[in-house]
Amino acid sequence: MDAKDIPRLKALNVGASMQLLWATGGSDVFLQDAVPDDLLARMYPAGSLIRNGTLMAGASDWPVSSPIPFLAMYTAVTRKSPEGDVLPPPDEAVDRQQMLEAYTINAARIIGRDKEIGSIEVGKNADFALLDRNLERVDNGKAQGDAGPVDDVQRPNGLSPMMGLTLQCILFQPGFRGRALACFDNSWCWLSIRAFYSLTI
Numbered sequence: 001m002d003a004k005d006i007p008r009l010k011a012l013n014v015g016a017s018m019q020l021l022w023a024t025g026g027s028d029v030f031l032q033d034a035v036p037d038d039l040l041a042r043m044y045p046a047g048s049l050i051r052n053g054t055l056m057a058g059a060s061d062w063p064v065s066s067p068i069p070f071l072a073m074y075t076a077v078t079r080k081s082p083e084g085d086v087l088p089p090p091d092e093a094v095d096r097q098q099m100l101e102a103y104t105i106n107a108a109r110i111i112g113r114d115k116e117i118g119s120i121e122v123g124k125n126a127d128f129a130l131l132d133r134n135l136e137r138v139d140n141g142k143a144q145g146d147a148g149p150v151d152d153v154q155r156p157n158g159l160s161p162m163m164g165l166t167l168q169c170i171l172f173q174p175g176f177r178g179r180a181l182a183c184f185d186n187s188w189c190w191l192s193i194r195a196f197y198s199l200t201i
Contacts, residue, residue, distance in 0.1 A: 001045055010053040015110040017059040018046055018102070020076035021066060023092075025085025046076055047092040057110045058102035073099040073135070096135055 009016060023044035031040060042048070049056055058076075060067045074080075076099050079087040094102075108118025117125050 001042075002039065003042065003045075003048070006045060006048050006054070007052050009049065010055075015055040015057060015106075016046075016049050017057045017110065018044065018049075018076075019059050019061045019065065019072070020044060020046060020094075020099075021060070021072040022075075023079050023087055024075045024081040025079065025087045026081045026083065027087060042089060042092065043087065044079075045092050046094045046098075050094060050098055055106055055109060056098075056102050057107040058099060059107075069103045070135075073103070076102075100135065 008014075023046065028040055028043055031043075035043075046056060058069055058072055060069070060072065066072075073096065076094050077096055079090070079093050081087075105114060105118040108114040108116075115124075
C-alpha cells in the first residue's frame, strides 16, 4: 500500500480488512519480482493504518490459510515466522489489544452489526468464546524476537464457543477471580473462566 494512500482511508470512511497471518518474516520473498521495492519494504502496514485512525478488522484467507484468529493475532504482534524471521519494519506491528478489537468490535462495525455483536454488552447476541488464558495479560516474552510466553497467544486451549443466546446480564465477583454470574435468555449460570472475548470471524 502506498504511504500516501494510508491517511485517505479514514477520510473516505474506508475500513481495512487485514489478513495479518501473512505479515511474517519471509513472506516478502514471494513478491520480490512483482511488487515495487518501496511497497515491499512496508508490507502489511497495520501499525500505520491504526496510527492514522483507520478502522481495522481481522480477517482470514481461509481455505488458503488458517481460519484461526489467534495465529493471525500472534503474527500481527510479532511479525515473526515459525522459523523466527521477522518482517520489517517493526513499527508496523500492532499490540494484542488492537488485534482483539480487530476481531471483535471493529469487525462488527465494518459489517454494520456492532449493535448486535462484537462486544459483550447487555442486549447483544452472546456469541463469544471462553479461553483458558487471558490474551491481554500474556507476557510479551524476551526482546530480539526470542521465543517467549507471547507464543501462548497462538493456540489457547479449552476453546468453548457459545452462540445463539442473548446476554441479559453479567456480574463479576470483586477481583474477578475467574468467576462470573451470567444471565442468558432468562437463565442464570456461573462461568468459571480466565478470559472471554466476543469474536467476529
